[in-house]
Structures are given as structure tokens and as C-alpha cells.
Amino acid sequence: MTRFILRRLLQSGIVLLGVTLVVFLLLQLVPGDPVRVALGTRFDPETYEALRSRAGLDQPLPVQYASYVGQALTGDLGVSFRSGRPVTAIVLERLPATLSLAITAVVFALLVAFPLGVLSALRSGSVFDHAARVFSQFGVSVPDFWMGIMGILLFAGVLGWFPPSGYVALTEDPVGWASHVFLPAVTVGLVTASILTRFIRSSVLEVLAEDYVRTAEAKGLPTRVVVVRHVLRNALIPVVTVVAVQLASLLGGVIVIEVLFAWPGVGRLTYDAVQARDYPVLQGAILLVAALFLVVNLLVDLLYARLDPRIRVR
Amino acid sequence: MTDEAVLSVADLTVTIGTRRGAARAVAGVDWSVRAGETLALVGESGSGKSMSVLAATGLAPRAARVTGDVRLLGTDLAALSAARRRRMRGRHVGFVFQDPMTSLNPVLTVGRQIGEASEVHLGLTRRAARARAIEMLELVGIPSAADRVDAYPHQLSGGMRQRAVIAMALVCEPDLLIADEPTTALDVTTQAQIVELVADLQRRLGTAVVWISHDLGVVAGLADTVAVMYGGRIVEQGEVDAVFAEPAHPYTAALLAARPDPDANVTELVTIPGTPPSPLELPEGCAFWPRCSVRGDSRCERELPPLVPVSAGHQVRTFYPRQPTGEDR
Numbered sequence: 001m002t003r004f005i006l007r008r009l010l011q012s013g014i015v016l017l018g019v020t021l022v023v024f025l026l027l028q029l030v031p032g033d034p035v036r037v038a039l040g041t042r043f044d045p046e047t048y049e050a051l052r053s054r055a056g057l058d059q060p061l062p063v064q065y066a067s068y069v070g071q072a073l074t075g076d077l078g079v080s081f082r083s084g085r086p087v088t089a090i091v092l093e094r095l096p097a098t099l100s101l102a103i104t105a106v107v108f109a110l111l112v113a114f115p116l117g118v119l120s121a122l123r124s125g126s127v128f129d130h131a132a133r134v135f136s137q138f139g140v141s142v143p144d145f146w147m148g149i150m151g152i153l154l155f156a157g158v159l160g161w162f163p164p165s166g167y168v169a170l171t172e173d174p175v176g177w178a179s180h181v182f183l184p185a186v187t188v189g190l191v192t193a194s195i196l197t198r199f200i201r202s203s204v205l206e207v208l209a210e211d212y213v214r215t216a217e218a219k220g221l222p223t224r225v226v227v228v229r230h231v232l233r234n235a236l237i238p239v240v241t242v243v244a245v246q247l248a249s250l251l252g253g254v255i256v257i258e259v260l261f262a263w264p265g266v267g268r269l270t271y272d273a274v275q276a277r278d279y280p281v282l283q284g285a286i287l288l289v290a291a292l293f294l295v296v297n298l299l300v301d302l303l304y305a306r307l308d309p310r311i312r313v314r
Numbered sequence: 315m316t317d318e319a320v321l322s323v324a325d326l327t328v329t330i331g332t333r334r335g336a337a338r339a340v341a342g343v344d345w346s347v348r349a350g351e352t353l354a355l356v357g358e359s360g361s362g363k364s365m366s367v368l369a370a371t372g373l374a375p376r377a378a379r380v381t382g383d384v385r386l387l388g389t390d391l392a393a394l395s396a397a398r399r400r401r402m403r404g405r406h407v408g409f410v411f412q413d414p415m416t417s418l419n420p421v422l423t424v425g426r427q428i429g430e431a432s433e434v435h436l437g438l439t440r441r442a443a444r445a446r447a448i449e450m451l452e453l454v455g456i457p458s459a460a461d462r463v464d465a466y467p468h469q470l471s472g473g474m475r476q477r478a479v480i481a482m483a484l485v486c487e488p489d490l491l492i493a494d495e496p497t498t499a500l501d502v503t504t505q506a507q508i509v510e511l512v513a514d515l516q517r518r519l520g521t522a523v524v525w526i527s528h529d530l531g532v533v534a535g536l537a538d539t540v541a542v543m544y545g546g547r548i549v550e551q552g553e554v555d556a557v558f559a560e561p562a563h564p565y566t567a568a569l570l571a572a573r574p575d576p577d578a579n580v581t582e583l584v585t586i587p588g589t590p591p592s593p594l595e596l597p598e599g600c601a602f603w604p605r606c607s608v609r610g611d612s613r614c615e616r617e618l619p620p621l622v623p624v625s626a627g628h629q630v631r632t633f634y635p636r637q638p639t640g641e642d643r
Contacts, residue, residue, distance in 0.1 A: 220402070230419050
């Protein structure tokens with residue numbers, strides 16, 4: 001098991017290195033001069049050159065890349081062009097907002113999708129099944145920003161139950177955090193719930209047709225035992241992957257939703273960094289997202305090995 | 315017990331609603347099996363042999379409509395609630411299905427799968443059920459059962475898996491064992507072992523067995539009575555020796571003739587021309603008529619032949635039973 005984890009960590013490191021290279025090269029292709037943006041419209045050539053060489057931008061590309069990776073290994077992701085603060089600090093302080101939104105959204109999505117998906121599979125063709133299908137069709141096809149705006153109008157505007165936007169740290173004021181996270185989490189979660197409902201339904205339906213479910217019924221086990229022990233145990237294995245992919249993509253920051261709800265997460269940070277051509281921050285944000293993705297994947301692999309005895313790790 | 319049959323089925327009909335209309339998978343079938351006795355249901359794929367057994371025990375697919383009289387140990391199953399029918403099935407009937415790989419749950423240990431029915435029906439604790447599972451694995455001849463009990467299905471060989479399935483079917487000491495082509499997915503030497511094992515266990519436990527098969531060789535050595543099915547109906551039934559020695563129905567005769575003879579040096583196998591009828595469009599008269607070698611008159615085409623006695627306990631559904639020649643084998 002330890003060897004498996006070490007191997008996966010090593011693989012993750014290689015992937016992460018690849019990500020730095022891709023991000024680094026991509027940013028070379030982006031038009032616009034970050035030094036010019038940082039200096040504004042009026043500057044003299046000396047200041048320009050000084051800033052350029054301080055940022056290392058006058059060095060050849062391989063040298064720039066090598067020094068970037070070298071510093072990244074020590075946790076130094078450079079300095080923001082715009083604010084002059086260390087990128088690592090900027091990125092990390094956005095992490096709690098994104099994490100808490102993503103996790104709340106996924107938990108909400110699971111609470112909705114699990115009963116909906118399982119019940120509509122068990123009663124496929126029923127009115128309930130059709131209603132669930134309409135719901136998930138709605139969730140997948142309606143744009144999330146529109147749902148967000150409608151949510152703000154209804155729950156913040158008309159009813160006044162929740163604040164329209166803003167963020168309060170969970171550690172400072174849990175109640176305030178909850179009331180602020182509700183609308184963005186439900187908005188994002190509804191989309192995720194729709195995707196999951198469909199997936200869970202088809203996964204359960206597939207397992208219901210398996211021979212071993214008939215075997216379990218032949219044994220005369222109570223329906224509850226057949227469903228929980230034989231159907232769900234198997235049907236939920238692939239669902240784990242989809243949940244993880246959803247979670248990982250939410251960790252990347254839901255840019256539109258974060259902007260809409262003034263949520264100071266990684267998505268918002270990425271958006272602002274692109275606007276300001278703040279390359280170091282952009283690189284840092286992408287790197288963080290990639291790292292989170294890899295962590296989630298690693299956890300899924302470990303979970304898989306626990307759930308499915310056929311993929312016991314050697 | 316008022317009825318000496320363990321399971322009896324009378325006028326069993328199974329209709330399955332499909333998009334292209336109602337398919338009559340089983341059309342009025344009667345059979346019964348007594349304690350310690352083996353009944354073989356024989357026929358091609360789609361002849362209704364599996365469906366008749368699944369329907370009788372309440373395991374037919376949801377789309378199926380089942381009518382007829384089914385009695386398990388004298389109890390009318392149709393009169394029971396779904397929950398009581400389920401309990402009755404689990405307690406008194408054990409099932410062995412065709413493919414042990416797919417009929418076992420891949421994420422549960424075989425011990426757990428063998429023991430769980432005894433927890434439900436015999437009220438054993440989880441620990442006792444595990445001990446019982448080890449006992450059952452020993453009974454079906456799995457070496458080092460105490461270790462294998464915690465194995466997952468994929469860690470066992472095909473033959474071992476089918477032994478585990480048999481252990482699972484027998485864990486509550488059922489009165490009836492239903493074996494639905496249990497050797498089809500296995501290699502030939504393993505097949506022989508499994509047949510041997512079931513025969514041996516039946517002798518020791520006195521279980522009634524319904525053996526569904528298309529392998530006439532296995533049936534000849536194992537069964538007491540045989541029912542040959544074609545197009546959802548029984549076309550011939552009786553004691554296995556009588557039926558095999560003097561098949562009265564052209565279909566049974568053709569089936570027996572199609573068996574490869576290991577002694578004869580033939581290059582071509584004997585086949586029955588044509589294909590079985592679709593359950594969606596069963597002919598009005600004899601279902602076998604289009605493929606029949608005897609091919610009587612237009613009466614066969616229009617009229618369904620009744621099941622008539624040939625000799626004591628030997629019945630056949632044809633207008634033109636083959637005359638006993640005494641040299642058919």
C-alpha cells in the first residue's frame with residue numbers, strides 16, 4: 001500500500017512538472033507585455049528595463065523556466081506583478097473560499113442526486129423517474145449564471161433570506177459563512193446534482209440487470225438487503241469517479257459563479273490575474289488547481305482499491 | 315404435506331410484453347418433481363425451459379405476466395404475499411445459475427455470499443453464518459475452506475466458483491435445487507466434476523433437483539424424468555430411460571440423433587434444419603411442424619396436437635408418434 005502511494009505521488013510529481021511546462025509555454029503565447037501593464041501608461045525606458053530584468057524576463061526561456069521550477073520547489077512561486085506580494089501567499093489565502101464552496105456544493109449535489117438517482121432507477125418508468133429526468137435535464141441545460149442571478153433575485157431580493165453576495169470565513173463566523181455560501185453552493189450544486197442523478201440512475205439500472213442481483217433475489221433476501229448490499233455496493237463504484245471529477249473541476253474555481261457572487265476564490269483570482277496579465281499569479285493559480293486535481297485523483301484511486309477487491313493494489 | 319411433489323406446476327403460462335407485441339415464452343406447461351428425484355428440462359435456447367422455472371419461483375422479469383398454478387411443498391405460491399413468497403423461496407429452494415462468474419457478486423467474499431441466506435432464513439448470527447459457509451465449502455469439496463471463505467470470486471477458478479455457488483444454493487438445506495445449465499460455462503472436465511458433485515449431494519441430502527440443460531448426455535446420466543420443451547410447450551415427457559430409448563416425438567428423436575457419437579468416425583455433425591420459432595409469432599398448430607421430418611398433413615399446421623400417453627408415464631405432443639422399434643439407440 002505504501003509503495004502504491006509512493007508510486008502515485010511520484011507520478012503526480014511528474015504530471016505537475018508537465019503542468020508547469022505547459023503553463024509556462026502557454027503564457028509565452030499570450031499577447032501583451034506584463035511589465036508595461038504593471039507600469040501603466042507613463043514610464044521611462046530605464047524603469048522598464050530595470051523591472052524587466054528584476055522579473056528575469058530578459059533571460060532566455062529555458063533559463064526562465066528552470067529558475068521558475070527551482071523556486072517553485074522551495075515554495076516560492078514568485079511575486080505578483082501587480083501587488084508585489086508573494087504569489088504563494090496570494091493563492092493560498094484564496095484556497096479556503098474555493099474549498100468551502102466546492103465541498104458544500106458537492107455535498108448538496110450528493111444529498112439531492114443520490115436519493116433521486118437511486119429511486120428513479122429502482123422505479124424506472126414511473127412518474128417519479130420522469131420527474132427526476134425533467135429535473136436533471138433542467139439542471140444540465142440551464143446556464144449556471146442565469147440560475148445564480150435568479151437565485152439572487154428571488155432569495156436575496158424578493159425574500160431577503162440570504163445575502164446577495166460576499167464571503168465570510170468559516171473560521172470567523174460559521175453562521176455568516178453558511179448564509180453566504182448557500183446561494184452560490186446551491187447554484188453550482190444543482191448543475192452537479194443533475195449530472196450525478198443521471199449517472200447514478202444509469203449505473204444502478206445497469207447493476208440491477210446483473211446476474212448476481214438475480215442470485216441475491218433467488219436467495220430470498222429482503223429487498224433492502226438486495227438493494228444496499230448487492231446493487232448499491234457495485235453501482236456506486238463508478239459514481240465515485242464522477243463525483244471526484246466534479247469536485248476537482250469545482251476546485252478549479254467556478255469563475256462565473258465566483259465573480260457573480262463576489263466570492264474571493266481561486267476562480268476569481270484567475271479571472272483577475274488574466275485581466276491584469278499578472279502572470280506569476282496566474283501560473284500559481286493554475287498550479288494550485290492542478291495540484292488539487294492530482295490530490296483528488298490519488299484519493300479516488302485509494303478509495304477505489306477499498307471499494308473494489310478486484311483492483312487490490314500490489 | 316398434502317402433496318407429495320416438492321414443486322408442481324400446472325398450466326403455467328408466461329407472456330412477456332415487448333415493443334413488438336406479447337411474446338408467449340411459456341404456453342401451458344405442467345410438471346412436478348418429488349423429493350430425491352431429478353427432473354430434467356431439455357430444449358434449445360428460447361424453448362421456455364428456464365423461463366418456466368424462473369416464473370414458477372417468482373424470479374421472472376418484471377415485464378412478464380405469469381398465470382397458472384404453482385405449488386411449493388403444497389403451498390399455493392400465488393396466494394402468498396410477495397414477502398412471504400420471497401421467504402419461502404429463499405428457505406426451500408436453492409439456485410445454481412449458468413455462469414458462476416456473473417452470478418456471484420464481485421465485491422463480496424464468497425463466504426459472505428454463502429452465509430447471508432442462512433442469516434436471513436435460519437436466523438444465524440454473522441459469525442455463525444461464516445462458520446456455516448466454511449462447512450458448506452468443505453461439503454462441496456473446496457480444499458482449505460477456512461481460507462477460501464474470505465476469497466473474492468475473482469480469486470477462484472471457474473470450477474471452484476461453481477462449487478461455491480452450489481454451496482450457496484444448499485446453505486439452508488433446501489428441499490429443491492434448481493440448476494439452470496450449471497455446466498455450460500465450464501470446461502469439459504470441470505463439467506463432469508460438477509455433475510458428479512450435484513448427483514452426490516442429492517443422494518446425501520435427498521434434495522429434489524430440476525436440471526435445466528441442453529446437454530442430453532448429462533441428462534441421461536443424471537435425471538429420473540425428462541421433459542422436452544419446444545416453442546414454450548412440453549412436447550414429450552416421461553422417465554428418462556423410456557424417452558431416450560424410444561423417443562415418440564420427431565423433435566426428441568432428432569435431438570438424440572444430433573448427439574455427436576465419439577465412436578463413430580464422422581466428419582459432419584447431424585443437425586436439425588431450420589430455427590426454433592419466435593415466441594412473438596408461435597404457429598397456430600404444432601410449433602415444430604416447419605422443421606419436422608415426419609411432416610404430416612395440414613392438420614399439423616392448423617391444430618395443436620394434445621399431449622397423449624404413449625406408455626405408462628410417457629406422454630407426447632404429436633399426431634404422429636414414432637412407433638417403438640426397439641433399436642433406436
